[in-house]
Amino acid sequence: MALTCSDIFKFFFAVILPPLGVMFEKGCGCDFVINICLTCLGYIPGIIHAFYIILKY
Incomplete structure (x- = not known):
């Protein structure tokens, strides 16, 4: 999986x-x-989920 700009x-x-x-x-x-x-439950879980979604798609 290649990352784009x-x-x-x-x-x-x-x-x-x-x-x-x-x-x-x-x-x-x-x-x-x-x-x-x-993100409302905790800032770090929101960041982890966001990174997961960005890297997955």
């Missing part, structure tokens, strides 16, 4: 605000809602 910006936004990185990758769907919930 846009992935660098997605990772940056995922560290600053994890749901934003997921929204740029997948849009406003189920993964976005899950990431909002994880």
Whole structure:
């Protein structure tokens, strides 16, 4: 799996605000809602989930 230039910006936004990185990758769907919930429960789980989504797709 190759990383593109846009992935660098997605990772940056995922560290600053994890749901934003997921929204740029997948849009406003189920993964976005899950990431909002994880970010509310804890900032680190939100970042981990955002990185997972960005690397998976």
